[in-house]
Amino acid sequence: MADEDAGEGNGYAYHVRYPPLGPEWSTLADALRTYAAARKKEFLDARLADETTNAAPYTLDLEFNVARRTSDFVSVLANGSIFTGGAHPAPLIASFNLHTPDGKLIELADLFADSRVALDAMSANASGPPRYAACVRPQAEYHPIPVASLTASYSATIAVAAAKSPHHAA
Numbered sequence: 001m002a003d004e005d006a007g008e009g010n011g012y013a014y015h016v017r018y019p020p021l022g023p024e025w026s027t028l029a030d031a032l033r034t035y036a037a038a039r040k041k042e043f044l045d046a047r048l049a050d051e052t053t054n055a056a057p058y059t060l061d062l063e064f065n066v067a068r069r070t071s072d073f074v075s076v077l078a079n080g081s082i083f084t085g086g087a088h089p090a091p092l093i094a095s096f097n098l099h100t101p102d103g104k105l106i107e108l109a110d111l112f113a114d115s116r117v118a119l120d121a122m123s124a125n126a127s128g129p130p131r132y133a134a135c136v137r138p139q140a141e142y143h144p145i146p147v148a149s150l151t152a153s154y155s156a157t158i159a160v161a162a163a164k165s166p167h168h169a170a
Contacts, residue, residue, distance in 0.1 A: 005036065012047045014040060014060035016080075021066075025074060028098040031105055032064050032076060035094060039082065046084040059083045062092055073106070074098045 005016040016036045021029045043060040050058075062080035069075070076096045081089035097106045109115035 005040070009047075011050075011055065012044070012058040012060075014043060015062070016040065016060070017063045019064050019066050019076065021074075024100075024103070025098055027103050027105060028074060028076060028096060031096050032078070035078060035096070036062055036064075039092060043082055043084065050085065052085075055085060056083070058085070059089070064096075067095075072100055074100060 003018050005014070005018075007014055018029070018032060018036075021032075039062060040060060043058065047058045060080070060082050062078060064076050064078050067075045067077045074097070076098075078092060078094040078096070080092040082092055083089035098104070099106050109119060112118035
């Protein structure tokens with residue numbers, strides 16, 4: 001059964017929505033509630049610390065949805081925003097993955113035999129130079145790198161680390 005946590009007070013409102021999850025997924029449900037409780041506490045603490053009475057209302061909006069379900073995994077995505085002043089709300093994005101045969105939550109690092117190597121490779125890829133720098137360089141110097149070659153290189157790096165993972169299906 002789906003449920004929610006909503007409330008409002010002096011200068012704030014929050015709304016958190018949870019997906020329906022069976023009792024066999026209690027570990028996942030607990031993780032979602034723990035994540036939401038931490039975001040809500042940060043949100044309410046920020047509002048209590050702000051003594052401005054004429055500020056725009058603080059808002060927290062968070063929704064959890066089952067993104068994918070297979071025979072071995074249930075994946076839930078958290079998507080929302082938090083506004084505690086400033087120009088615009090900050091996004092809230094998180095993912096939660098339950099390995100259903102053993103009831104354990106799986107983190108990104110659990111998918112790789114050498115998680116440090118895999119995470120370093122992903123970080124290097126994410127923090128590297130722009131893929132297409134047309135807006136930075138004059139058009140005469142614009143030579144885009146095909147996305148397929150970047151994807152193949154990135155996938156090969158990750159596949160090597162993932163092949164030895166205890167959660168990797170051969």
